[in-house]
Amino acid sequence: VPSEAQDELEAQEVAQAFQSLSDPLDEEEARDLLFSRFRGIFRNMRKQIERCEEFIKNNRGAGRSEEEAR
Numbered sequence: 001v002p003s004e005a006q007d008e009l010e011a012q013e014v015a016q017a018f019q020s021l022s023d024p025l026d027e028e029e030a031r032d033l034l035f036s037r038f039r040g041i042f043r044n045m046r047k048q049i050e051r052c053e054e055f056i057k058n059n060r061g062a063g064r065s066e067e068e069a070r
Contacts, residue, residue: 006048010041 017037 006044010044013037013041 014037017034
């Protein structure tokens with residue numbers, strides 16, 4: 001499950017991507033930089049989702065007796 005620290009890091013990355021747009025870059029460079037950072041953020045989100053799915057799969061029967069799990 002993504003932690004608050006991970007959420008904060010992702011929010012900072014997005015903020016930095018927008019902040020970099022105010023730098024003297026041409027429009028194409030700024031767009032490429034922004035999309036590159038967003039790709040990284042979404043890749044990280046995909047990994048977090050996969051970890052959550054794996055956690056759920058591995059803990060589906062946690063807290064139940066073997067008979068209840070059947």
